[in-house]
Amino acid sequence: xxxxxxxxxxxxxxxxxxxxxxxxxxxxxxxxxxxxxxxxxxxxxxxxxxxxxxxxxxxxxxxxxxxxxxxxxxxxxxxxxxxxxxxxxxxxxxxxxxxxxxxxxxxxxxxxxxxxxxxxxxxxxxxxxxxxxxxxxxxxxxxxxxxxxxxxxxxxxxxxxxxxxxxxxxxxxxxxxxxxxxxxxxxxxxxxxxxxxxxxxxxxx
Numbered sequence: 001x002x003x004x005x006x007x008x009x010x011x012x013x014x015x016x017x018x019x020x021x022x023x024x025x026x027x028x029x030x031x032x033x034x035x036x037x038x039x040x041x042x043x044x045x046x047x048x049x050x051x052x053x054x055x056x057x058x059x060x061x062x063x064x065x066x067x068x069x070x071x072x073x074x075x076x077x078x079x080x081x082x083x084x085x086x087x088x089x090x091x092x093x094x095x096x097x098x099x100x101x102x103x104x105x106x107x108x109x110x111x112x113x114x115x116x117x118x119x120x121x122x123x124x125x126x127x128x129x130x131x132x133x134x135x136x137x138x139x140x141x142x143x144x145x146x147x148x149x150x151x152x153x154x155x156x157x158x159x160x161x162x163x164x165x166x167x168x169x170x171x172x173x174x175x176x177x178x179x180x181x182x183x184x185x186x187x188x189x190x191x192x193x194x195x196x197x198x199x200x201x202x203x204x205x
Contacts, residue, residue: 002073004155005061006147007054009079011100014054016061017144019151021160023170025144027067029060036097041104044097047085074158076150123175131181132189141172 003026008015014033018026031053036044062068082101087094099105101112119125120143130137142148155161 001071002160003065003067003071004074004076004151004160005058005072006076006078006144006151006154007058008144008147008150009050009054009077011080011083011102014050014057015147016054016057017147017151018061018065018067019148023142023148023152023167025142027061027065028144029057029064031057031060035100041107043100043102043104045083045100047094047098050098073160074154076147076152076154078146078150123177126175126177127180130177130179132186134179134181134183134186136179137177139174139177141174143174 002021004019006017006019008017012032012035013030015028015030017028020026033049033053034046036046038044062072080101083098085094085098086096120139126137126139152161152167156164156167161167
């Protein structure tokens with residue numbers, strides 16, 4: 001039987017996840033790497049540490065799943081995206097540490113508003129979102145959606161999954177959150193949030 005290996009290179013750790021043909025997680029491995037803070041507001045990563053931890057998690061995930069590289073039909077990769085790194089074309093070595101998306105040294109040139117994943121496991125947060133937005137919030141059974149998306153793309157490319165329709169049939173609901181908040185309470189919270197945003201604007205020179 002063949003599987004898909006997804007490499008999920010995140011801001012604070014590298015992960016590797018093995019998915020089966022039904023899109024289920026067979027094994028997960030994760031390893032953190034150091035954050036480099038040279039100055040207040042500066043955030044960098046050692047590219048060598050990223051590579052070593054990602055390679056280590058790939059090997060660990062295969063070992064946990066009791067698989068070898070021969071069992072892997074394709075590899076999907078998702079990474080930090082906004083993080084920037086320059087390589088020397090001739091040597092293959094990084095010229096400098098990676099400048100992480102959290103880095104503030106270019107804040108004057110661009111406004112940044114980012115949110116990290118993983119919060120969907122928090123029932124309180126999911127219920128609050130439903131209450132505040134006054135809409136149902138549905139959590140999928142497989143919450144590793146970033147890595148799963150990379151796995152799906154890799155699998156489609158090699159024929160592991162035949163079509164997007166095949167993939168769509170795999171989605172399963174874990175829990176559905178329905179709004180329970182009274183309209184008056186919702187209006188009060190939103191008004192206070194708008195007030196807080198107004199007071200926080202232009203706080204930084």
